Amino acid sequence: MSAPHEGHGDPRVAFESAKLGLWTFLATEVLLFGALFTAYAVFRAKYPALFHSEHLKLNRVLGTLNTVVLITSSLTVVLGVDAIRRGKARLLERYYAVTIVLGAVFLCVKYIEWTGEFHHGRYPDSNIFFSLYFMMTGLHGIHVILGMGVLAYVVVLSRRGRFSGEYHTPAEVAGLYWHFVDLVWIYLLPLLYLIG
């Protein structure tokens, strides 16, 4: 979220506004994925056998690897926020850069997984399970890309010396957003890979 208008004066109000704004935004994101989770629930109740047989075809090793990658990236975000709270802008940049790299690793693994599925002739129109799989992981992947963009923007701002121990709102809200993106994956993994 962009920084509030300078006209409002009080930086504390600006910080609280940004935080409330991001939490509200996360509420919309929950509903965005919520529709897909609802569809998942409906169709899994309708076709339990199909979901069981199809989910076995997914690559659990790569799914688990990606989970480890994303959880680690959440840790580096927390370390980055902690660093800037102590006024260490260089450290923030380094941790956020690592996070971006981990996001890229996640996407590469996802790419390998998807091409594997395509190779085996499993496409979004194959059946309802793979429709859900590709839509859910695809939408999540778009969020990972957006999150990487937001983190990169924070790094640029930090390089320009915008942040200090007192003011680092964009770093905090960007970190919050990244945690949300991770959290979605934490739900996707068991629902798609581990239902057997």
Add this chain to the structure above:
Amino acid sequence: MAQAAEEPGSGRGYLAESGWRSWAYTMDHKRIGVMYLYTTIAFFFIGGIFALLLRLELLSPQAKYFSDHTYNIFFTLHGSMMIFLFIIPAIPSGLGNFFIPMHIGARDVAFPRINLASYWVFVAGFLVVIASLVSPMDTGWTFYTPYSAKTGAAVATLSFGIFLLGMSSILTGLNFIVTIHKLRAPGMTWHRLPLFIWGMYSTSIIQVVATPVVGVTFLLLAMERLLGVAFFDPAKGGDPVLFQHFFWFYSHPVVYVMILPAMGIISEVIPVFSRKPIFGYKAIAYSSLAIAFLGFLVWGHHMFTSGMSPLANAIFSFLTFFVAVPTAVKVFNWIATLYKGSITFESPMLYALTFIFLFAVGGLTGPFLGALATDVQLHDTYFVVAHFHYTMMGGTVMGFFAGLHYWFPKMTGKMVNEKIARISWALVFVGFNVAFFTMFIAGVKGMPRRYAEYLPKFQVENVISTVGAAILAVGIGMMFWNFLQGLRKGPPAPGNPWRALSLEWQTPSPPDTENFHEIPVVTDWPYAYGTPKGPAA
């Protein structure tokens, strides 16, 4: 209320700067609000022209002027433009943008840059919607699958356009929620907020929570067309009724996005023109939140004939009746405010009273449709068309007109010709009722909606309705001609022509870019009319 000297309407205030850059790059919530108003009103006129074409076709029982397919396109465009490009954004993004910060004593919204972004996302959205006209939609505004997944129309393009419009709506709602929470002036407690703010707050919650669902629904529909995903396709195990559930999970709450801000305007106008404190402030305030909450639980009542289980039907029907309670609470409180007031009939008040009358008709015909047995009879007849035009046009649009007349002096610094405003009001009132009341009758007699042709026995109602539509069109045309005249050569408006107490009127007309020279300190609610604290009746 805040102490601020009444200043004469000198100067051009926030309108002082000119040139397209001063508009395109502005972060002033007032200018963004004005841009939204111009844009949405333009689509109101385009949507209105489609409505008149439909009425023209319905003069005769046989299709005379257009083919059936063209007729389908026209009612789809009428519906989608009026809903997505006019009625949803007009009051929140237009009047709301302009008046929320002024009502709460702030200099701007919480995120001015996001506010500007939301306008340009809106513009991108309507450009994509217009681009979809290369192969115009013929599905009705509801996009029901499986037809929408198979028709040759540019469904994916239009879906993407509406996705962008939804994004704009989410950004606006988010901005308003944070603004109302964090930027209230000192002393502006929740129970001193103008009721327009309560309406806008409830609206914003719905926008933020419901819109993403329709966004993902249209995304899935587009993906079904582009990639063949199976969500709504029964041939692959998908479920077309799931589309209806998703669609109405947004599109029912969104009727409250349309009506709650209008109810907020009515709650502002009624006390000002009856010179009385609003009756039942807290009841009106919390009934807005109650409507927003209950609105999320009743979407199924659009689907009584779609093959839901009888139990689900009964539950949705039962819950639907609950919405009537907070709605009635508002109406009774407005009437109690009028009771023994010193009522004057300036144009904003005329529209506010029209709102109460028409919305009561629209509201009371709602339970006919909420009740299972009658709905099965009336579903997809003109009764439904009449019902939602009484609530949407008779409710929201009349509230919007009330707001436009009420706030025109503040926004432009000019007064409109009150006499012409009243004549156009009379035409709108008569035309509206002639046009739409007849549809109730045609609907009860069994005339189905969405057909270019009909049985000859319905012709009398249809001819009367078309005559009413023509009167309505003349009235609306006259009203906006009057606005243009006022804008061009109306007399300068004083800061507070209606002697109102809310904060926006304590500034010059038009207000300065910063709204307030000094942030006001609020000591009372804004409805102390006729009491020692407020001006006498």
